[in-house]
Amino acid sequence: GAVVSQHPSWVICKSGTSVKIECRSLDFQATTMFWYRQFPKQSLMLMATSNEGSKATYEQGVEKDKFLINHASLTLSTLTVTSAHPEDSSFYICSARDKPVTDRYGYTFGSGTRLTVV
Amino acid sequence: GNSVTQMEGPVTLSEEAFLTINCTYTATGYPSLFWYVQYPGEGLQLLLKATKADDKGSNKGFEATYRKETTSFHLEKGSVQVSDSAVYFCALVQNTGFQKLVFGTGTRLLVSP
Numbered sequence: 356g357a358v359v360s361q362h363p364s365w366v367i368c369k370s371g372t373s374v375k376i377e378c379r380s381l382d383f384q385a386t387t388m389f390w391y392r393q394f395p396k397q398s399l400m401l402m403a404t405s406n407e408g409s410k411a412t413y414e415q416g417v418e419k420d421k422f423l424i425n426h427a428s429l430t431l432s433t434l435t436v437t438s439a440h441p442e443d444s445s446f447y448i449c450s451a452r453d454k455p456v457t458d459r460y461g462y463t464f465g466s467g468t469r470l471t472v473v
Numbered sequence: 474g475n476s477v478t479q480m481e482g483p484v485t486l487s488e489e490a491f492l493t494i495n496c497t498y499t500a501t502g503y504p505s506l507f508w509y510v511q512y513p514g515e516g517l518q519l520l521l522k523a524t525k526a527d528d529k530g531s532n533k534g535f536e537a538t539y540r541k542e543t544t545s546f547h548l549e550k551g552s553v554q555v556s557d558s559a560v561y562f563c564a565l566v567q568n569t570g571f572q573k574l575v576f577g578t579g580t581r582l583l584v585s586p
Contacts, residue, residue: 361516389573398562398578399517448516450574462566462574464509464516 357383359451361465368439368472376434376468378449383463385451388432390424393446393467405432439472446470475500477563479577486553486584494548494580496537496563504565506530506539506546507574511560520548520561524568558584 358381368374378388387406391399405411405426413419421443423435432451436443449465480495498506505524509517521530526541537548546563563577 359516387572396579396581398576401573404573450517452572461519461522462507464518466516467514469514 357451357453357463359385359449359463359465361449361468363468364466365469366471368470370440370472371438373435373437374439374470376436376447376449376470378432378434378451378465380430380451380463383451383453384429385432385453386429387452388426389450389452389462390422390432390434391448391450393448399448402434436470439470441472444470444472475504475565475567475575477565477575477577479561479563479580481578482560482581484580484582486582488555488584488586489552490584492548492550492553492557492582494561494563494582496546496548496577498544498546498563498565500544500565500567502567503541504567506537507564507566508535508537508546508548509562509564509576511562511579513559517562553582553584555584555586558582 360379362377390402393399402417403411403413405424407426407429411424426432448467476499478497507522508520510520511517521532523530523539529538535550537546560579560581562579564574
């Protein structure tokens with residue numbers, strides 16, 4: 356089945372530094388990747404959608420300059436939290452979607468990254 | 474717009490009890506419906522799905538039927554286990570356009586021995 360690998364699984368960083376989170380589709384090509392943020396005991400909030408080779412589409416209220424998304428290949432998307440602050444501490448989850456023409460797997464989620472900014 | 478409404482939790486059950494988690498949706502057209510499960514500290518795993526009215530999705534003893542007349546997709550299991558303790562998310566996606574998943578708020582299930 357489809358596997359999405361997300362790294363790191365957890366990270367602690369100092370306030371003001373940047374953190375990069377990687378999301379890789381291991382056995383399929385992901386034309387579209389989604390980035391979510393999840394607050395404790397809450398649902399997933401979609402932050403942005405990225406298509407390979409094009410700029411990400413951000414949801415309303417999400418700062419593009421703070422959450423940089425790059426989808427340089429069909430198997431890799433990265434989320435960089437720039438100049439992180441304690442309020443950015445959260446659980447970030449990526450999701451990858453198979454090519455529409457085959458759509459064998461639908462949406463596959465990574466295991467998430469727990470970011471703590473101190 | 475599209476939305477998903479789930480029953481609030483936590484749902485607390487004893488092992489082998491019957492489980493129902495209600496889910497209703499609002500959408501235009503004919504969305505696909507999903508149930509995802511999230512174990513502590515992990516991402517989401519697809520539990521089951523249904524892509525058209527009257528479809529029944531099933532997996533690991535869980536079932537849900539796509540009811541267009543009631544716009545519902547309730548999750549059921551006949552006999553829960555302690556290992557089923559997790560958060561369950563109902564979700565939909567429109568089969569046209571940008572195809573973004575829309576999630577419900579999640580329902581925490583706690584099963585005691």
